[in-house]
Amino acid sequence: MRHTKSALLLGAACAVAAAAAIGAAGQPAPAPNGIDFPRDYKDWRVISVSDRTDNHTMRVIVGNDIAVAAARAGRTSPWPDGAVVGKVVWKLAKDPLWQAATVPGELVHVEFMSKDSRKFSATGGWGFSRWRGMDLQPYGKDASFVQECFGCHSPAKAQDYVFTRPAAMP
Amino acid sequence: MRHTKSALLLGAACAVAAAAAIGAAGQPAPAPNGIDFPRDYKDWRVISVSDRTDNHTMRVIVGNDIAVAAARAGRTSPWPDGAVVGKVVWKLAKDPLWQAATVPGELVHVEFMSKDSRKFSATGGWGFSRWRGMDLQPYGKDASFVQECFGCHSPAKAQDYVFTRPAAMP
Numbered sequence: 224m225r226h227t228k229s230a231l232l233l234g235a236a237c238a239v240a241a242a243a244a245i246g247a248a249g250q251p252a253p254a255p256n257g258i259d260f261p262r263d264y265k266d267w268r269v270i271s272v273s274d275r276t277d278n279h280t281m282r283v284i285v286g287n288d289i290a291v292a293a294a295r296a297g298r299t300s301p302w303p304d305g306a307v308v309g310k311v312v313w314k315l316a317k318d319p320l321w322q323a324a325t326v327p328g329e330l331v332h333v334e335f336m337s338k339d340s341r342k343f344s345a346t347g348g349w350g351f352s353r354w355r356g357m358d359l360q361p362y363g364k365d366a367s368f369v370q371e372c373f374g375c376h377s378p379a380k381a382q383d384y385v386f387t388r389p390a391a392m393p
Numbered sequence: 394m395r396h397t398k399s400a401l402l403l404g405a406a407c408a409v410a411a412a413a414a415i416g417a418a419g420q421p422a423p424a425p426n427g428i429d430f431p432r433d434y435k436d437w438r439v440i441s442v443s444d445r446t447d448n449h450t451m452r453v454i455v456g457n458d459i460a461v462a463a464a465r466a467g468r469t470s471p472w473p474d475g476a477v478v479g480k481v482v483w484k485l486a487k488d489p490l491w492q493a494a495t496v497p498g499e500l501v502h503v504e505f506m507s508k509d510s511r512k513f514s515a516t517g518g519w520g521f522s523r524w525r526g527m528d529l530q531p532y533g534k535d536a537s538f539v540q541e542c543f544g545c546h547s548p549a550k551a552q553d554y555v556f557t558r559p560a561a562m563p
Contacts, residue, residue, distance in 0.1 A: 265465075268435065269481070271444045273455050277493035283442050283453055295435075311439070311562055320548045320556055323447035327560035357563045366502050378490045386490055390497035392435050392481055393527045 228278040254352035256366040258337060260359060261287070264309045270294050271390035274315075280331055284387045290338075294389040301348065301383040306338040308385060320367035330357055334386065346373040346386040423527035423535060424522035426536040430529060431457070434479045440464050441560040444485075450501055452482040454557045460508075464559040471518065471553040476508040478555060500527055506546075506555065516543040517554040 236347040267285035274281045286294060290306035293299055302308070308326040316328030334353035340350070351372035353362035362368060376384045421430040437455035444451045456464060460476035463469055470479070486498030504523035507513070513520040520543035523532035532538060546554045 250512070264437055268437075269439060269453050269455060271497055272451055272483075272493040273488065273497075274444060274451065275491070275493055276495070281442055281444065283439050285439060311560075313442075313560060317444065318556065321445070323445055324556070325444040325446070326558070327441055327443075330561040330563065333563065354563075357561060359563050382490070386488065386494070388496070390481070390483060391500040391527060393500065393503065393524075393529050 251354055253365045254354070254360050254361045254368075255363045255368055256350065256352065258335070258350050258352040260352075260354055261307060261335060263311070264311075264333065264335070267291070268310060269390075269392070270308065271387050273387065274325075280312050281315055281325065281327060285309045285311070297389075299383060299385065299389070301340070302338050302385065304338050304340055304348075307335055308336045308387065309333065332356070332362065333359070334362075345372050346370075347376070347380070349373075349376075349384055416506045421524055423530050424524070424531045424538075425533040426520065426522065426539055428505070428520050429521040430522075430524055431477060431479070431505060434481075434503065434505070437461070437479060439560075439562070440478065441557050443557065444495075449485050451485055451495065451497060452483050455481070469553060469555065469559070470477045471510070472508050472516075473554065474508050474510055477505055478557065479503065479505045502526070502532065503529070504532075516540075517546070517550070519546075519554055520541075 225304040287307040312331040313327035318324035340348035422553035457477040482501040483497035488494035507520040
């Protein structure tokens with residue numbers, strides 16, 4: 224009985240936690256390393272797009288004002304402190320109106336790299352964060368999740384750990 | 394001799410026309426139907442992305458304030474007058490840092506659909522325009538170029554002639 228009661232309490236706690244992921248004010252829970260979800264990312268400007276055939280996704284890369292100014296001026300070696308680069312990642316879907324077109328399907332996650340060369344010196348000067356799904360659940364069990372992010376970005380060390388090169392836009 | 398002189402004059406005129414495509418103020422020549430290049434499109438917000446395997450291109454779809462407000466509110470049947478939807482189209486390239494990734498290569502063109510249900514009633518309420526390459530050369534020999542655009546968009550008639558469905562962004 225005690226186990227059942229504990230299970231019920233745990234279940235209730237999880238339900239509350241899930242409901243709290245996006246609070247009354249619409250603010251998702253912060254990432255386990257304390258980084259807050261940037262509420263205004265949908266108003267950020269485009270830096271590039273990219274597809275990954277290895278996980279069947281497509282994405283847009285956007286930046287906050289500091290990141291976009293740096294990208295347009297070619298000041299990305301390194302990116303300046305205060306720059307935040309965001310990726311919105313979707314599963315691939317077929318366009319029902321154009322068979323040869325691929326369009327965004329289900330949202331996978333929204334993720335960010337926040338440049339602060341002192342605060343995040345252990346991970347190349349970048350703070351990583353990710354929120355999964357339309358309910359924006361923070362990714363990672365604890366703050367150590369950033370090691371996975373940083374490891375995956377190591378091939379881009381020569382580009383200040385950022386894979387994205389700003390796309391040509393006249 | 395007269396022919397040679399004419400050819401020289403024509404050549405000079407063409408050179409001047411090409412140089413004038415982007416004027417001193419940085420404003421490209423208008424499209425043959427009179428639509429001006431929207432100088433601020435790089436500051437517009439994201440509506441979606443798409444790829445076309447039939448012509449090996451990838452793109453981002455952005456919108457002006459009226460278009461983005463309509464897209465976020467689901468008011469796209471029809472899109473409101475004043476909405477302008479833009480596409481930035483690139484050739485596909487491989488990411489040298491991630492073999493399974495596809496990234497923007499050379500810019501192909503930047504193109505727009507401008508909604509004015511009265512002014513452009515002959516083409517579904519949309520005014521079409523396109524500028525090619527980084528030097529933004531207007532597309533089309535004369536104003537009739539829009540028939541090509543409108544014809545290609547006819548499969549999307551049920552979506553107010555717009556292929557793009559706003560992508561899920563939490």
